[in-house]
Amino acid sequence: MSLNDELYDLSHGNDPARPYWNAARETMPPDAMRAVQLEKLKSQLAYLETHSVFYQKKFREAGFRAGDVASIEDLAALPFTTKAELRESQQEAPPFGLHQAAAMNRIVRTTATSGTSGHPVYQAYTRKDVARRSESVCRGFWGYGIRPGDRVVNGFALSMFSAGLPFNVAIEHLGAVSVPAGAERKAEGVLKIMRDIRATALVSTPSFASYLAEKAPEVLGCEASALGLRVVCGGGESGFEIPSFRREMERVWGTPHVYDWASASDAHPNVFAHCHVREGKHHLTPDLVLVELIDPATGELREMVDGAEGEYIFTHLDREACPLLRYRTGDVLRIRTTPCECGRTGFRMDIIGRSDDMLIVRGINVYPAAVVSVVGEFLPRTTGKAQIVLRDKGPKVQPPLHVRVECNDGIDPGSASDLQGAIERKIRADLTVAARVELVRFGAFERTATKTKLITVEPA
Ligand SMILES: [Zn+2]
Secondary structure (H helix, E strand, O other), X not given: OOOOXXXXXXXXXXXOOOOXXXXXXXXXXXXXXXHHHHHHHHHHHHHHHHHOHHHHHHHHHHOOOHHHOOOHHHHHHOOOEOHHHHHHHHHHOOXXXXXXXXXXXXXXXXXXXXXXXXXXXXXEEXXXXXXXXXXXXXXXXXXXXXXOOOEEEEOOOOOOOOXXXXXXXXXXXXXXXXXXXXXXXXXXXXXXXXXXXXOOEEEOOHHHHHHHHHHXXXXXXXXXXXXOOOEEEEEXXXXXXXXXXXXXXXXXXXXXXXXXXXXXXXXXXXXXXXXXXXXXXXXXXXXXXEEEEEOOOOOOEEOOOOOOEEXXXXXXXXXXXXXXXXXXXXXXXXXXXXXXXXXXXXXXXXXXXXXXXXXXXXXXXXXXXXXXXXXXXXXXXXXXXXXXXXXXXXXXXOOOEEXXXXXXXXXXXXXXXXXXXXXXXXXXXXXXXXXXXXXXXXXXXXXXXXXXXXXXXXXX
């Protein structure tokens, strides 16, 4: 079977007890994987040279020729691709832009970014892209322990979202029961479906998983743990990677299988996911997407060594409809390259922030996500939810950093000064910045199905 055909083999062996969805790819030694990546990179570049108006121009301007590429390092001769360029490209040639590289009659799916930071960017997929996407999701879900027979409830927003309906197609591909409940049903609707369908797995944002557990007694007259779920997983925001938040989710849902997930709409089929060890998320798709780290300020490549930090950029290796090269995601990672006991060979990572919401507090770089992680250590007295309050738009902030923290049910913000002091000391110890913590009552933060806003600007 060729490199391209083998992913259409849905079985990957039919044994439900096997630990990996695709053992050949998930446990491939790094050197062998590097060789697969180079081979695929060459054909992806040759494809773009003949199919993408957008990259033809970039190649020309950089004096770059696909045929000259002899190593993965040669890719560095090309400039980055940015979200702003994709927006421009789609305005110039709607709907999918000048970077669309497959004919319209071969496009079978579209998704879109949320558009919270500008006009949405639309992604297109051919049939082959859809298969790759399902393959990538299956690698993660199989690792979580999801198997044929499981009833998997999708609690993400379904409308246009890349983790919406595409996840349900992937669940079918895995052979489990796809339950497209969707965050649009709100907590009440989703909980009732979970009960009726005898759900065994939930995939959603961590805030929605937490909210569902909170609402279960009111909606169903029982604790969430009585539903009998075996797997709770998802991502889209910080949460499932924080051990204290995870312990709380394990408690309320009554299962030890709580797992984190990370991907980005434009990056598909790229996937990072926890294995059962849960020390960082594995890069599960190195054969489909090349991931590299750069210094977010200078754009220089950083070596992928244990402990390295940097913004990750990706290059599609096996995409037809709208492949991207050296695309800047804005996500800043810290990586681990030591072997993992699960046997997967893809490096592991933790997201430590966004290069575009990085704050500078008296010369020190602070990522709001890192502040939320610290607050997460104070469960269950807090809900783990926190927001940075700025006087005006960053990135420069005068200390102390104003951090609003939500108390849990039954904790009175007015008489919890010890908690307030403890969080302030922990932020100073872990992130080396002075913070002023403002405690707010339980329920003060809006519960949404999507992301909790990490920064709010409130002029004095
Ligand atoms: Zn592992």
